[in-house]
Amino acid sequence: MASPRVLRPFLDHRGILNRRTAEEAGWRPDALRRAVRREGLTALGRSWIVDERATPEVAWAAELGGWVTCLTAAAMLGWWQPPAADDRPHIVLPRSARRKPEGVHAHWSIGLVPRSSRSLLDPVENVLFLVASCVPFDDALAVWESALRVGSVTREHLALVPWRGEQARRLADAATHLSDSGLESLMAGRLRRRGVRVVQQPVIGGRPVDGLVGARLVYQIDGFAHHSDPRQRRSDIAHDRLLRSLGYTVLRFDYREIVHEWPRVEAEIIRAMVHGLHLAH
Structure with a gap:
């Protein structure tokens, strides 16, 4: 007697399989039901089969007939997360949804791009x-x-998308590739909104610096690597000494200062500018 057909290999790397995709691969509905029971899989909603790899937010979207979106999708795609991000799963629900479930940040947007019934990710x-x-x-x-x-989108593509809303259009104009981290984006964006002109990643003393204000005021941002890698820390300190010997003022800030103590950070930079430390000698 032939061994029963195995369904698990048909699931994608996130542990998800659309029923219609399975049927197009030759699975009959009754065979699907038996394989789900036999292999310890889970059927969610009308369209989805998942295994233990499926994350809770993906399971929510499958069960509700929606799509993972906004900050939750951003996290799945490897994008930066705001420090105060809502930890509820962001799910965009179809117009036909009959309820807004508790514990979910529900979105009802039509979207700029049509959503696929074969995907759970917006x-x-x-x-x-x-x-x-x-x-x-x-x-x-x-x-x-x-x-x-991370390469999920390009500047050229952002410029061509017909964004709705003033904020999205402003973001499409402002977003660049110059920031090496979310902290760099956060700091440069806040300074520019304050009216401070910032040049990101200029090479000074043989290495790029995070930001240059005016001609002589450098700011550097200490991320996790600065604290976890002693060699990186020694290299950064040595580069700071070189910059000072070349006549630059160097200000260093870490995650906590930028995220939780921003008024003090901004005041320190403005004070340095008032003292003329950003001006060429």
Whole structure:
């Protein structure tokens, strides 16, 4: 007697399978039901089969007939997350949804791009659009720039999308590839909104610096690597000494200062400018 056909290999890398996709691969509905029971899989909603790899937010979307979107989709795509991000799963629900479930941040947007019935993840353009309307501008800019940084989208594409809403259009104009991290995006965006002209990633003393204000005021941002890698820390300190010997003022800030103590950070930079430390000698 032949061994029963195995369904698990048909699931994608996130542990998800659309029923119609399975049927097109030759699975009959009765065989699907038996395989789900036999292999310890889970049927969700009318359209989905998942295994233990499926994350809770994906399971929510499958059960509700929606799509993972906004900050939750951004996290799945490897984009930066705002420090105060809503930890509820962001799910865009179809217009026909009869309820708004508790514990879910529900979106009802039609979207800029049609959503596929074969995917549980909102298209990138829709994700960016909902981020634009869901979080403050500075945080949204950091998310958009991280999408550019990981290659989920390009500047050229952003310029061609017919964005709805003033904030999304402003983000499409402002987002660049220059930031190496969400913290860099956050800091540069806040300073520019304050009216400070910032040049990101200029090479000074043989290495790029995070930001240059005016001609002589450098700021550097200490991320996790600065604290976890002693060699990186020694290299950074040595580069700071070189910059000072060349006549630059160097200000260093870490995650906590930028995220939780921004008024003090901004005041320190403005004070340095008032003292003329950003001007060429």
